[in-house]
Amino acid sequence: xxxxxxxxxxxxxxxxxxxxxxxxxxxxxxxxxxxxxxxxxxxxxxxxxxxxxxxxxxxxxxxxxxxxxxxxxxxxxxxxxxxxxxxxxxxxxxxxxxxxxxxxxxxxxxxxxxxxxxxxxxxxxxxxxxxxxxxxxxxxxxxxxxxxxxxxxxxxxxxxxxxxxxxxxxxxxxxxxxxxxxxxxxxxxxxxxxxxxxxxxxxxxxxxxxxxxxxxxxxxxxxxxxxxxxxxxxxxxxxxxxxxxxxxxxxxxxxxxxxxxxxxxxxxxxxxxxxxxxxxxxxxxx
Amino acid sequence: xxxxxxxxxxxxxxxxxxxxxxxxxxxxxxxxxxxxxxxxxxxxxxxxxxxxxxxxxxxxxxxxxxxxxxxxxxxxxxxxxxxxxxxxxxxxxxxxxxxxxxxxxxxxxxxxxxxxxxxxxxxxxxxxxxxxxxxxxxxxxxxxxxxxxxxxxxxxxxxxxxxxxxxxxxxxxxxxxxxxxxxxxxxxxxxxxxxxxxxxxxxxxxxxxxxxxxxxxxxxxxxxxxxxxxxxxxxxxxxxxxxxxxxxxxxxxxxxxxxxxxxxxxxxxxxxxx
Numbered sequence: 221x222x223x224x225x226x227x228x229x230x231x232x233x234x235x236x237x238x239x240x241x242x243x244x245x246x247x248x249x250x251x252x253x254x255x256x257x258x259x260x261x262x263x264x265x266x267x268x269x270x271x272x273x274x275x276x277x278x279x280x281x282x283x284x285x286x287x288x289x290x291x292x293x294x295x296x297x298x299x300x301x302x303x304x305x306x307x308x309x310x311x312x313x314x315x316x317x318x319x320x321x322x323x324x325x326x327x328x329x330x331x332x333x334x335x336x337x338x339x340x341x342x343x344x345x346x347x348x349x350x351x352x353x354x355x356x357x358x359x360x361x362x363x364x365x366x367x368x369x370x371x372x373x374x375x376x377x378x379x380x381x382x383x384x385x386x387x388x389x390x391x392x393x394x395x396x397x398x399x400x401x402x403x404x405x406x407x408x409x410x411x412x413x414x415x416x417x418x419x420x421x422x423x424x425x426x427x428x429x430x431x432x433x434x435x436x437x438x439x440x441x442x443x444x445x446x447x448x449x450x451x452x453x454x455x456x457x458x459x460x461x462x463x464x465x466x467x468x469x470x471x472x473x474x475x476x477x478x479x480x481x482x483x484x485x486x487x488x489x490x491x492x493x494x495x496x497x498x499x500x501x502x503x504x505x506x
Numbered sequence: 507x508x509x510x511x512x513x514x515x516x517x518x519x520x521x522x523x524x525x526x527x528x529x530x531x532x533x534x535x536x537x538x539x540x541x542x543x544x545x546x547x548x549x550x551x552x553x554x555x556x557x558x559x560x561x562x563x564x565x566x567x568x569x570x571x572x573x574x575x576x577x578x579x580x581x582x583x584x585x586x587x588x589x590x591x592x593x594x595x596x597x598x599x600x601x602x603x604x605x606x607x608x609x610x611x612x613x614x615x616x617x618x619x620x621x622x623x624x625x626x627x628x629x630x631x632x633x634x635x636x637x638x639x640x641x642x643x644x645x646x647x648x649x650x651x652x653x654x655x656x657x658x659x660x661x662x663x664x665x666x667x668x669x670x671x672x673x674x675x676x677x678x679x680x681x682x683x684x685x686x687x688x689x690x691x692x693x694x695x696x697x698x699x700x701x702x703x704x705x706x707x708x709x710x711x712x713x714x715x716x717x718x719x720x721x722x723x724x725x726x727x728x729x730x731x732x733x734x735x736x737x738x739x740x741x742x743x744x745x746x747x748x749x750x751x752x753x754x755x756x757x758x759x760x761x762x763x764x765x766x767x768x769x770x771x772x773x774x775x776x777x778x779x780x
Contacts, residue, residue, distance in 0.1 A: 221683070227604050230594035234654065235610065237591050238617045241629075241651035248628035310518045321519065323767045325526050329774070330763040332712020334730045335752050338737060339533040342745050350532055350549045357548075382529065387774065394771045394779045432778050443621035446714055450737070463623040463715070470627050471719055480627050487624035494619035498612050501778065 246487050253481035259474040272481035282482065285465040291373075292461060293441040296380045297434060303381055304388025304433070311389065312396045322393070326386040333383065337450025340379045341366075344451070365451075372451055372459050379447040384440075388433045395429030396422070428503075435497050442490050462486050537561065537749035544745045560746040564736075567747075570754060572725045573732040577755075580642035580649060580717075580728060581710035585703050587650030592657030597687060599658065600665035601673075611659070615776065618655035622715040633720055640726030645717060649710040656709075656776060657702055663777025664698035665691060701769030704762050711759060729755040 221229075253272050257265045276282050311322050328336065343351050344365035352362045365375045399422070407417050445463035452459055460468070466486065470479025532551070536544060537560060539553045564570065598604075599611055629648065630639070638644030672694075673686040681689070692699070717728045727735075733755050736748045763770075771779050 223602055223604075226683070227598050227602055230598040231610050234591045234595040234614065234658065238614065238651055238654060241648055242617050242620055242625055245625035245628035245632070248631070249625070252627065252631075307522065310515070310522060313515055323764070325522060326767070326770065327530075327760070327763060328526065329770065330708050330759055331756055332714065332730050332759070334714040334734055335712065335756050338734065338748065338752050339529050341737065342533055342536060342749065343529055345745070348545065348547070348549055348745070350551070353548050382525070386526075390771045391775055391779050398780075429779060432775055436775060439619040442619070443623065445623065449714075449734075463621055466623040466626075467715065467719075471630075476627055476631075483624045483627055486621060490619060490621050490624060491616065494616045495612070498615050498619070501612075501615075502608070 246484070249480045249483045249487065251480075252477055253484050255477045257475075257477035257480075259476055268477070272478050273485075276478070276481055276485070281460070282465065285460045285462050288459055289442065289444065289461040289463075292376065292380070292444050293438060295373075295377050296384070296441055296444075297438060299377060299381045300385045300388050300437060301430075301434060303385035305392055307385060307389030308392035308396055311393050326390050328383045329387050329390070331383065333446035334450065336383050337379060337447045340375070340382070340447070341450045344375050368452070368459065376447050376451055376459060379451070380441075380444065383447075384437060388437060391429055391433040391436075392426060395426045399425055432501070435500060439494055439497055442493065533749050534753060536745050537753055539746050541744070541746065545743075560744075561750045564747050564750045564754070568732060568751075569725055570732070570751075573727055573729045574754075576642040576645075576721070576726065577711055577728040577730075580645040581707045583643065583646035584649035584653060584710045585706050587646060588654045588657045588706060589699075589703065591650070592654050593661060595658045596661035597665060597691075600662045601670060611662075614655045614658050618652065618776075620652075622652075622713075626716060626719050629716070630719055640721050640723045642726075642728070644720060645713075645728065646710075648716050648720075649706075649713060653706040653709060656706060656773065659776035659778075660702045660705075660773050661695065661698060661777075663772065663780070664695040668694050698769065698772075701766045702773055704766045705770070705773040708759050708762050712755075 254267060254269060255265055256268045256271075307325065311318070311325060343349060346364065346366060349362075349365065351365075356362050363371045365371050403421050403425075404417055407421055408414075412420075443463050444461050445467070448459055448461055448464050449467075452464075462482070463486075466479050466482050469475055469482060535551075535553055538556050538558065539550070540555050540557055540559075543550060543554055595610075595614070599607055633639045633644045636644070638647075668691050672690050673683070676686045676690050677683060712730055713728075714730045714734065717731045718734070721727045721731060733748075733751045736744075736751050766773070
């Protein structure tokens with residue numbers, strides 16, 4: 221077979237499959253977004269032009285959700301980066317049995333995010349929270365983690381950090397272990413203290429790996445849903461992110477047209493951001 | 507001096523251990539507490555009465571077996587689908603240097619980062635028309651698509667590591683390119699193939715948003731959706747049941763995790779970090 225045909229035969233089906241499941245729905249989103257359309261009242265369906273978009277852009281809840289999404293992205297990235305770096309440094313110690321510890325400490329990554337959310341919901345649940353018990357015993361105060369407000373915001377970040385700091389840690393650890401030992405040893409022989417060695421040799425060396433970790437984490441955080449769903453289920457609209465907003469407006473209220481219009485905005489934003497971020501990878505590849 | 511560092515390291519490992527495992531430990535033992543004990547204040551950190559009663563109740567209270575069946579079908583099928591599309595693409599993108607290769611690869615990767623929430627409404631309508639609502643088959647196609655970018659990128663990185671000369675000399679012996687791939691390259695990338703399959707299996711297993719929207723009947727749900735329902739409603743405070751259900755969903759994943767731990771960094775970074 222000619223290489224040209226082989227390339228077409230192997231890449232086109234994949235692209236077509238992806239477009240069918242993930243791009244074609246976007247076209248449909250655009251279509252639905254122009255209608256008043258409730259699944260429970262199909263007889264009331266009618267074309268309303270850009271009305272859905274107008275009401276979204278003038279809906280303060282939408283802007284709160286967009287703001288919350290940005291807030292969670294930034295807070296989680298900062299905290300997960302520092303915890304991940306700490307984890308990588310600790311796990312880069314070399315002694316007998318470290319392999320087992322390295323494995324154990326990254327376990328949270330592979331657990332379903334919704335299960336992680338439920339487990340932490342127990343940790344924070346009013347009236348039986350073991351975290352509150354520890355806080356009360358040590359410091360004499362309790363926190364209402366699930367009541368909305370700043371404590372819920374912290375709880376959600378904590379959940380996300382628990383699950384995903386090990387992800388950043390795992391990537392940085394791979395970078396640390398691949399680092400040639402000579403520059404560090406040379407600096408140590410010249411009398412540089414460990415902190416200076418870290419900031420002047422280790423950190424610059426890790427830079428590309430850090431960027432990869434942060435970009436991947438950033439792209440995942442755009443769609444953050446599960447920890448919020450687990451913490452605020454039954455609560456009000458506080459701490460809604462864009463994913464939660466679509467889920468509630470589109471499905472709990474069954475207002476398909478409105479939900480579709482939010483989806484269009486969200487899809488375009490996510491696609492543009494992902495495209496820019498993904499192209500940043502170029503310099504790390506062949 | 508050496509001793510000080512050792513103590514510091516031990517302390518760091520202990521704190522890290524508590525941070526990682528205390529929530530899992532507490533959740534796990536809660537599943538063995540009695541109905542009265544879960545309401546104790548202060549909460550008990552070791553169950554006073556140890557009972558497996560609620561594990562049994564949970565198993566029979568809901569169609570747990572159906573949840574397992576749906577989850578297994580959806581995730582295994584999604585692995586097959588994404589491998590079927592992904593392996594050929596990974597191969598040509600690793601072996602040929604064609605003009606639009608970078609565009610193809612980056613377009614594929616971009617799709618990985620689309621939020622499920624942004625496409626789930628039309629997919630719901632589509633699945634309803636196609637009569638795939640409430641079926642694991644419908645979910646398998648979607649999971650196959652969202653995990654396809656991982657397959658392409660990760661397997662490509664494994665194939666690049668195999669020198670093309672091996673295939674070329676085999677082809678000089680008169681074998682086709684296809685045979686060269688199946689006889690020479692495929693066995694060599696087997697560890698990567700197994701790891702990426704299990705990674706996708708785990709990701710599909712735990713997916714929540716698509717499953718929550720696209721399955722609505724009691725018999726059609728997957729484990730994550732079935733479990734999440736224990737949270738509200740009539741079971742709102744029965745944490746022993748909720749945790750038993752949660753661990754029914756998690757335990758198989760821990761086995762998968764132990765099998766692929768060494769490939770995890772590479773798999774989750776699309777082969778960029780080796």
